[in-house]
Each structure stands twice: as structure tokens, then as C-alpha cells.
Amino acid sequence: xxxxxxxxxxxxxxxxxxxxxxxxxxxxxxxxxxxxxxxxxxxxxxxxxxxxxxxxxxxxxxxxxxxxxxxxxxxxxxxxxxxxxxxxxxxxxxxxxxxxxxxxxxxxxxxxxxxxxxxxxxxxxxxxxxxxxxxxxxxxxxxxxxxxxxxxxxxxxxxxxxxxxxxxxxxxxxxxxxxxxxxxxxxxxxxxxxxxxxxxxxxxxxxxxxxxxxxxxxxxxxxxxxxxxxxxxxxxxxxxxxxxxxxxxxxxxxxxxxxxxxxxxxxxxxxxxxxxxxxxxxxxxxxxxxxxxxxxxxxxxxxxxxxxxxxxxxxxxxxxxxxxxxxxxxxxxxxxxxxxxxxxxxxxxxxxxxxxxxxxxxxxxxxxxxxxxxxxxxxxxxxxxxxxxxxxxxxxxxxxxxxxxxxxxxxxxxxxxxxxxxxxxxxxxxxxxxxxxxxxxxxxxxxxxxxxxxxxxxxxxxxxxxxxxxxxxxxxxxxxxxxxxxxxxxxxxxxxxxxxxxxxxxxxxxxxxxxxxxxxxxxxxxxxxxxxxxxxxxxxxxxxxxxxxxxxxxxxxxxxxxxxxxxxxxxxxxxxxxxxxxxxxxxxxxxxxxxxxxxxxxxxxxxxxxx
Amino acid sequence: xxxxxxxxxxxxxxxxxxxxxxxxxxxxxxxxxxxxxxxxxxxxxxxxxxxxxxxxxxxxxxxxxxxxxxxxxxxxxxxxxxxxxxxxxxxxxxxxxxxxxxxxxxxxxxxxxxxxxxxxxxxxxxxxxxxxxxxxxxxxxxxxxxxxxxxxxxxxxxxxxxxxxxxxxxxxxxxxxxxxxxxxxxxxxx
Numbered sequence: 001x002x003x004x005x006x007x008x009x010x011x012x013x014x015x016x017x018x019x020x021x022x023x024x025x026x027x028x029x030x031x032x033x034x035x036x037x038x039x040x041x042x043x044x045x046x047x048x049x050x051x052x053x054x055x056x057x058x059x060x061x062x063x064x065x066x067x068x069x070x071x072x073x074x075x076x077x078x079x080x081x082x083x084x085x086x087x088x089x090x091x092x093x094x095x096x097x098x099x100x101x102x103x104x105x106x107x108x109x110x111x112x113x114x115x116x117x118x119x120x121x122x123x124x125x126x127x128x129x130x131x132x133x134x135x136x137x138x139x140x141x142x143x144x145x146x147x148x149x150x151x152x153x154x155x156x157x158x159x160x161x162x163x164x165x166x167x168x169x170x171x172x173x174x175x176x177x178x179x180x181x182x183x184x185x186x187x188x189x190x191x192x193x194x195x196x197x198x199x200x201x202x203x204x205x206x207x208x209x210x211x212x213x214x215x216x217x218x219x220x221x222x223x224x225x226x227x228x229x230x231x232x233x234x235x236x237x238x239x240x241x242x243x244x245x246x247x248x249x250x251x252x253x254x255x256x257x258x259x260x261x262x263x264x265x266x267x268x269x270x271x272x273x274x275x276x277x278x279x280x281x282x283x284x285x286x287x288x289x290x291x292x293x294x295x296x297x298x299x300x301x302x303x304x305x306x307x308x309x310x311x312x313x314x315x316x317x318x319x320x321x322x323x324x325x326x327x328x329x330x331x332x333x334x335x336x337x338x339x340x341x342x343x344x345x346x347x348x349x350x351x352x353x354x355x356x357x358x359x360x361x362x363x364x365x366x367x368x369x370x371x372x373x374x375x376x377x378x379x380x381x382x383x384x385x386x387x388x389x390x391x392x393x394x395x396x397x398x399x400x401x402x403x404x405x406x407x408x409x410x411x412x413x414x415x416x417x418x419x420x421x422x423x424x425x426x427x428x429x430x431x432x433x434x435x436x437x438x439x440x441x442x443x444x445x446x447x448x449x450x451x452x453x454x455x456x457x458x459x460x461x462x463x464x465x466x467x468x469x470x471x472x473x474x475x476x477x478x479x480x481x482x483x484x485x486x487x488x489x490x491x492x493x494x495x496x497x498x499x500x501x502x503x504x505x506x507x508x509x510x511x512x513x514x515x516x517x518x519x520x521x522x523x524x525x526x527x528x529x530x531x532x533x534x535x536x537x538x539x540x541x542x543x544x545x546x547x548x549x550x551x552x553x554x555x556x557x558x559x560x561x562x563x564x565x566x567x568x569x570x571x572x573x574x575x576x577x578x579x580x581x582x583x584x585x586x587x588x589x590x591x592x593x594x595x596x597x598x599x600x601x602x603x604x605x606x607x608x609x610x611x
Numbered sequence: 612x613x614x615x616x617x618x619x620x621x622x623x624x625x626x627x628x629x630x631x632x633x634x635x636x637x638x639x640x641x642x643x644x645x646x647x648x649x650x651x652x653x654x655x656x657x658x659x660x661x662x663x664x665x666x667x668x669x670x671x672x673x674x675x676x677x678x679x680x681x682x683x684x685x686x687x688x689x690x691x692x693x694x695x696x697x698x699x700x701x702x703x704x705x706x707x708x709x710x711x712x713x714x715x716x717x718x719x720x721x722x723x724x725x726x727x728x729x730x731x732x733x734x735x736x737x738x739x740x741x742x743x744x745x746x747x748x749x750x751x752x753x754x755x756x757x758x759x760x761x762x763x764x765x766x767x768x769x770x771x772x773x774x775x776x777x778x779x780x781x782x783x784x785x786x787x788x789x790x791x792x793x794x795x796x797x798x799x800x801x
Contacts, residue, residue: 067669078667081796086760094761163713164676166765195669275675276712340765366762400758403765 042121043129044073051114052076053138055093056083058245061140065194065244071137073128084122087115094244094369096362105374106247145248146186149285151178153265156218158281161196161271168271169224169416172282173210176263183256185289186249189242191269192280198270198368200282202240204257205264224270224416233471235298235440239333239426241372249374250287254294255428259286270368297332297428298440300447302347302389305412306455308419310341310395312407317341317393319421321454324386326446327439329427330378334360336389337422339367340401341410344392347423352384359387367401378428389423437472444468452481459488463495466502475506486515493523500532509539527556531563534570543570561591569600577608639723643702648719650692650726651745658689658742658779660772661726662716662753663797665697665735666708670757670794674736675712677753681772682716689740689776691716696735697800698722727797734792738772742779749775749785757793 042048052070060070069075076083086092093108121127153174161168191197203210213221238257251257267282304321311317336345342365349357360373381387395407403417404410410419429439436442448465455461466481482499489495496519503512513536519529534549550567553560568583581604587597642648651659662678664671682691693716695705702720709718721727730739731750740749754767771790778785 067672068667078799079795081799082760089759091759091761164673273673274669275672368761400764401762405764405766405768 041127042117042124043127043133044076044121045129045131046133047117047129048076048121049073050135051110051118053135055108055110055114057138058140058247059093063194065197067195077126077128080122080126084119087118090115096364096366096369096371097373098361098363100358100361102357102359102379103376105249105376106245108245144188144190144285146188146250146285146287149188150288151176151286152283153286154283155192155220155267155281157220158192158279159220159271161273161278161280163276163278164273167198167416168222168273170220170222170269170271170280171210171213172220172267172269173205173214173218174265174267174284176259176265176286178259178261178263181258181260182286182288183290183292184259184286185251185256185291186287187240187257188248188285188287189240189246189267190283190285191242191267192282193278194244196271196274196278196280197242197282198272199241199243199370200267200269201242202284203266203268204236204238204240204259205266206234206260206262208262208264210264210266224268224414233438233441233444233468235444237297237299237426239299239335239372239424241335243369243371246371252295254291255297256289256291256293258293272368295428296438296440297426298443300387300425300427300443302387302423302425304389304421304454305419306458308393308410308412308421310393310410310419312404312409313396315394315396315398316343317395318390319393320388320390321421321423322386322388323447323450325381325383326442327429328380328382328431329443330430331359331375331381331425331427332378333372333374333426335370335372335424335426336360336362336365336391337370337420337424338365338391338393339416339419340403341393341395341399341419342367342391343394343399346390348388348390349379349381350386350388352382372424380430381427387425389421391421393419441468441472445472457488459485459492459495462488463492463498466498470498470502470505475502478502479506490518491522493519493526493529496522497526497529497532500529500536504532504536504539509536512536513540525556527553527560530556531560531566534563534566538566538570538573543573546570547574559590561587561594561597564590565594565597565600568597572600572604577604580604581608637721637725637729639721640725641720643706643718643720645702648717650690650717650719651741654690654741656743658685658740658776659745660685660689660691660776661694661719661730661732661739661741662691663694663696663727663730663732663735663737663739665795665797665800666695666700666705667697668735668795670760670792671736672712673763674753674756675714677756678736679714679716681753681776685773685776688780693718694721694726695719696721696724696727696797699800724797724801732792733797734794735797736794737792738775740772740775740779740785742782744782746784748779748783751790752792755790759793 056070060066060068062069068079087110093110095108097104153176155172155174159170187202189200189202191200265284267284269282271280302321302323304319307319334347336347338345345362345365347359349359395402395410397407412419429443432439445468448461448468451458451461452465462481462485466478466485469478469481479499479502482495482502485495486499496515500512500516500519513533516529516533516536519526520533530549530552534546537546537549547567547570550563550570553563564583564587568580568587571583572580584597584601584604587594637649640648650661693709693714705718730747732739736753737751738753739747742748749771751771753772755764755769756767757763775785
């Protein structure tokens with residue numbers, strides 16, 4: 001009798017780059033825009049209040065991100081010249097992209113006429129005017145913008161932010177206390193004291209992989225860019241982002257975010273010291289919907305960090321990436337990302353007929369005001385459209401944000417003093433042929449192939465392509481890509497494990513054992529590698545050692561129903577029936593639907609009663 | 612690293628202006644208990660540094676650690692005063708704010724802007740440095756940390772305040788009036 005063993009583990013690294021900007025013009029000369037030739041007396045109540053109420057007050061009010069309120073004449077008068085300066089330089093309101101044909105939601109850009117009106121009003125003495133002209137005061141929702149959330153998660157430990165020093169990047173881990181899968185239609189991020197949080201980003205960690213980076217549970221961990229490992233094809237789908245002024249919104253119908261039992265949300269924050277000690281304790285509000293997702297967007301990442309090797313003093317270092325879409329998609333949102341050397345950020349699409357569309361252009365990149373930009377209408381990009389990024393970097397002394405003084409050679413990397421070249425696109429596959437499988441897999445595979453061609457020496461590109469091929473069942477091709485990845489990084493535990501898993505799935509347990517051994521050597525507490533090694537030994541008939549490997553998994557993950565079921569199967573093969581029975585029962589205790597344990601337990605009962 | 616001292620000639624006119632201001636008492640300058648204070652007289656032969664701050668100015672706040680470090684470094688030779696020129700700020704609110712930022716420096720209110728005028732400052736945070744003879748040797752930004760509102764270097768690359776304290780000790784003048792600070796206008800609270 002043979003007892004089937006289940007599940008081969010395999011991995012997919014998803015690199016999640018997250019970090020922080022401000023529009024930046026040289027400090028303006030104290031010269032105001034031209035007043036109209038026969039200057040009419042402008043007043044706050046009639047001419048300025050409408051601008052302030054609409055474009056400033058949502059952040060410039062108590063409890064929000066801005067450092068002082070702008071809710072009435074006296075508030076505005078106290079900062080009048082400053083307001084004239086920063087609106088003219090377009091430092092405020094913070095909005096980086098140039099105007100373009102494709103419109104963004106919640107655009108915070110003042111018109112030239114509005115900017116001139118403010119300048120003229122200040123020049124004329126910033127008078128109050130007639131209260132009868134005053135528009136109604138803006139109404140704001142206090143507390144949670146979308147009402148009481150269905151679930152509120154609060155960071156278990158607050159972070160103490162020192163009064164000075166460079167900007168801090170900190171990650172808070174929020175375990176989601178749900179017992180079953182829930183669908184999230186909206187997320188509101190409350191980053192703690194908003195005045196000191198420049199931006200925050202949520203990453204969905206379905207495997208608990210970030211917890212390993214904490215020194216103790218709840219402590220969180222530092223770092224600007226984080227990577228989340230995932231064991232199955234489950235691509236990130238939503239850009240969950242907060243910056244000052246972000247208004248939470250409900251996802252379009254059918255596009256809810258799935259959260260499973262055991263999922264962690266990682267809040268990646270960019271914090272800026274204020275001059276005095278501050279305490280930051282963020283919280284996240286989740287709004288559930290009973291409607292399961294029917295549309296599955298995914299995040300596509302264009303990047304070219306491998307090309308980032310910027311000589312000291314170089315003023316115009318250009319990096320590009322061009323990816324051609326294998327299917328039709330709707331582009332929902334875009335999120336460009338570079339660090340402090342980034343200067344001019346451009347993304348555009350070249351449609352199959354050759355027409356070009358600017359997707360976003362930020363002529364004065366500023367990491368401190370980085371943001372996710374959502375389009376007011378989805379942008380249809382048909383199959384064969386090439387999406388391109390073109391970023392220009394300034395590593396000269398003329399770039400005041402240069403982290404090195406004097407300038408030094410800078411390469412791609414995760415630290416804020418390294419540089420990055422990333423562009424995230426949230427796309428929704430449309431017009432796809434269901435018979436060809438999950439369209440997101442087609443996208444991911446095309447992207448992985450593109451990355452391998454772009455950078456043949458890029459370990460992650462080969463690894464991700466291998467994982468994708470494996471997910472699609474193209475085992476021979478997957479093995480070849482994993483082999484390349486292992487050649488590039490012989491000691492990488494995940495690559496060796498992936499290769500082992502692919503070989504196993506391809507029916508080659510003997511070569512699998514060698515690489516799985518290497519994976520375990522590289523990472524002794526790597527449960528998936530122990531598991532796969534156990535499977536390989538089972539297939540080779542070495543039940544004794546297989547059982548040992550499954551026991552190793554259970555030591556690391558005591559509630560692993562699959563490991564229990566396979567341990568039972570190995571014991572049963574050795575005719576150690578009573579022991580085997582205990583483990584099948586334990587597997588079913590953990591997961592009443594574990595199919596192998598169920599089947600094997602029945603088979604075992606027959607064998608035992610026949611004896 | 613120290614920036615080059617700029618020409619002494621350029622500030623000749625300034626020196627004359629300031630000299631005429633020395634003799635006058637500064638109208639309305641009081642400490643947080645309402646006592647009239649004359650910071651130049653109270654400095655007992657030290658260089659005097661006036662640091663102009665607004666409580667509602669975030670750039671003023673972010674400079675607090677740097678201001679305290681520099682004041683400690685030169686405590687033997689320079690007497691620092693924090694000056695709040697906003698007449699609508701109460702002594703209680705200023706005291707609370709200064710304590711939150713951990714300041715241990717004497718605090719003055721300048722509701723009539725007598726010290727503002729004497730110092731020629733326009734922005735918070737800016738500083739004015741007077742030598743032992745009460746001659747204004749520098750007014751302007753502390754350093755070049757901020758480039759613009761919302762945009763700061765990782766660290767300053769010039770150090771005008773410290774250069775000015777050195778110059779004041781030697782009786783020299785550093786004219787840097789063309790480099791104003793980045794922050795909040797004092798004239799907005801006149």
C-alpha cells in the first residue's frame with residue numbers, strides 16, 4: 001500500500017520597495033507675481049478663503065499633518081507671506097506631477113490664477129474684508145473618515161522618535177486577529193501623530209516572514225525597503241498608502257482585498273524628527289465587505305536597479321526600463337519610487353499604434369512627498385503596449401538632497417543612501433481568455449522573462465521566473481531557471497529549496513536531496529526545506545530519515561497539518577501503525593479537511609482491523 | 612568645516628546703523644516673568660547670540676537640538692537668548708514649548724520687535740550675533756540645512772552661526788545678509 005504525500009513547497013520572492021519626496025524649486029526670489037494693471041482690493045473673505053478652505057484646510061487643522069491650522073483669517077494672516085512664497089514655488093500644496101491628459105484623483109494643484117491671487121492679496125496688505133463674503137467653513141469628519149471601522153489594529157508598542165538625527169524608516173507589524181478569510185473594501189491608515197510621519201505604506205505578509213526580523217514580538221524593525229517572501233502565486237494587488245492629505249476610499253466593486261487567518265499587515269513608515277522627543281503609535285482601520293473579490297488586480301513592477309551605478313558628480317544619469325504588455329489591462333494607479341538623487345521621473349506608454357501617453361511626469365522629484373497616484377478613470381492599455389520608465393538622477397553637488405557631501409559613487413540598494421529605480425503599476429487584466437489560465441500569471445511570467453533578458457546576472461530575476469514557471473507546471477524550464485539562480489548564489493537557501501521542490505515535482509527525488517541538503521545547511525530552521533527533504537526521502541523509500549525531517553518541520557511549526565500527515569504516512573510505510581494513527585489524528589485535529597490524513601486514516605483502520 | 616568669512620567692507624554701513632542702536636534700551640523686551648531685560652547689557656563681556664523663534668514654526672522646532680548643541684559648545688564665550696517676537700504668544704505657552712524642546716537657555720519676548728529691528732532678522736529661525744562691544748557682526752540663517760520649506764539636506768554643509776561666533780570673538784564682521792533663513796516670516800506676526 002502506498003500513502004500519498006502532499007504539497008511540495010516552493011517559493012516566490014516578491015520584492016516590495018517602499019520608501020519616500022517634495023516639489024522643489026530653488027528658494028524663490030521675494031518678488032510676487034504681477035498684480036493686475038488696475039488692482040482691485042482683494043480680501044480674505046471673498047478671494048482667499050475659498051482657496052484656503054478647498055486646498056489647505058484639510059491638512060492644516062488640528063490633529064492633521066500640517067504644523068499649524070489655516071481655518072480662518074487670523075490663522076492665514078499669521079503665515080501670509082510664507083503662504084505666498086510656498087504656493088508660488090509650488091512647495092504647497094504638496095503635488096509633484098506636472099499637469100497631463102490622464103487625470104489623477106484628489107489632485108492638490110493650485111491654478112496659476114489662484115497663486116497670483118494669493119500673492120496680490122499679500123502685496124495689498126492681506127486684508128480681511130467683509131465677513132458676509134465668507135464661504136461656509138469647510139466641514140470635516142472627525143476621527144475615522146469612513147466611520148467606525150469593522151476592525152481597528154493598533155501597534156502593540158509605540159516607537160520613541162529621538163528629537164534629532166536623520167529621517168527614520170520603521171516597520172510596525174500588525175497581526176490581523178481574524179479566524180476566517182475576510183474581504184476588505186477600505187483601509188484607513190492613522191499613522192499616529194501625523195506631523196512626524198511623512199508617509200506610510202501597508203504590505204500584506206501572508207507568510208509571517210517579517211516577524212523573523214523582530215528582536216521580540218511587537219518590537220517592529222527598521223529599514224526603508226522590505227522584502228516579503230511568498231510561498232504561492234499570490235501577487236500583491238493593492239497599493240495601500242498614506243501621506244499627509246490622503247483621503248481613504250472604497251475599492252471599486254469586486255476589487256476587495258483578501259485577508260486570511262494568520263496574515264500580518266506591515267506598516268512601513270517614514271518618520272521625521274521634530275526637534276523634541278515624539279512617540280509614534282500608528283493604527284489601521286479595516287472595513288469589511290461580505291462580497292468576495294471578483295476582479296483581481298495585481299502590482300506590476302518596472303525597475304532597473306542593476307543599472308544604478310552613478311559616478312560621483314554625474315548630473316544627468318539616465319535609467320530606463322521598457323516592458324511590453326502580453327495582455328490587455330486597465331491601469332488603476334501608479335507609484336514611482338526613487339531616493340534622494342532622483343531628479344526627473346517619467347513614465348509613459350507607447351500604444352500598439354505608436355501613440356504615446358504620459359502616465360506620470362514629476363520634473364522635480366522629492367522623496368519626502370512620494371505618493372501613490374490613482375487615475376480618475378482606469379487607463380486602458382491594450383496588449384502590445386510598451387510601458388516605459390525614464391528616470392534621471394543627479395549625483396552632483398548641485399543636488400542639495402545628495403546624501404553624500406562631497407558626492408560619492410552611488411549604487412542601487414535598500415538603504416536610503418543607496419539609490420532606487422522602481423515604478424509600480426496597479427493593473428487589472430481585462431478581455432482575457434479564461435481558458436489560458438490566470439491572466440496575472442501571464443503578466444508575471446512575461447515580466448519575469450523581461451527581467452532575465454534585461455539583467456542575465458540578476459539572481460532575483462531568475463528566481464522569480466523559476467517560481468512562475470513552476471507555478472504554471474512548466475517544470476523542466478523551472479528547473480533550468482532555478483539552476484541558474486543557484487549558480488549565481490550557491491548558498492541561497494530559497495533558491496536551493498526551490499530547485500529541490502521543482503526537481504521533486506518533476507519526479508527526480510535523488511538530485512533533489514543534494515540541493516535540499518544545501519538549503520537546510522544555509523538555513524537550518526527552514527521548515528519548507530525540511531519538508532521537501534522529507535518528501536524526497538519518502539519517494540526514495542528512506543522512511544526512517546523522512547520521518548526525522550517531518551519531525552524537524554513540526555519542531556519549527558507545531559501546527560503543520562501536512563507535516564503531521566506525511567509523518568504518519570512515513571510511519572505507516574514502516575508499519576508502525578499505532579504511531580502513524582496518532583499523527584493522522586493530530587493532522588485532522590489541526591485541519592479536519594487534510595485530505596491525505598483522512599484517506600490514510602481510513603486505509604490504516606482497515607489494515608489494522610484486518611490484522 | 613568652516614565657511615569663508617566674507618568681506619568686512621560690505622558691512623560697514625550696517626555697523627554704523629547698529630552702533631546707533633546700542634545706546635537705546637530695547638523697548639518692551641521682557642523675560643517670561645515680565646521683567647525688563649537688556650540682553651546686550653546682561654551678557655557680561657560675552658558674545659551675544661539672539662535666536663529668533665516662533666512657536667508655530669516647524670523649522671524653528673527642528674532646529675532646537677542644533678541650537679542647544681551650539682550654545683553648549685560656546686557656553687564659555689557666547690551668551691545665547693531665545694527670542695519670541697510674536698506678541699500673541701503668552702509666557703505660559705512659550706515656557707511650555709521651550710521645556711518640551713528641552714531648552715535650558717534664557718527666554719525673551721519681543722512683542723514690540725525692538726530686538727527684531729536691532730538685529731535685522733526677518734525669518735524664524737534666524738540668529739543675530741553681537742560682539743563684546745555690542746556690534747552686530749552677523750544676522751541670518753544658522754546654517755544651510757534647509758533649502759526651502761519642506762526640503763532639507765541630510766546635514767548642513769555650511770555653519771554661518773558658528774563662523775559668526777568665531778568672527779565676533781576676533782572682532783570681525785561677517786556679512787551674510789543675502790542668505791536669509793528658511794522658515795516663517797516674522798513680519799507675518801507684526
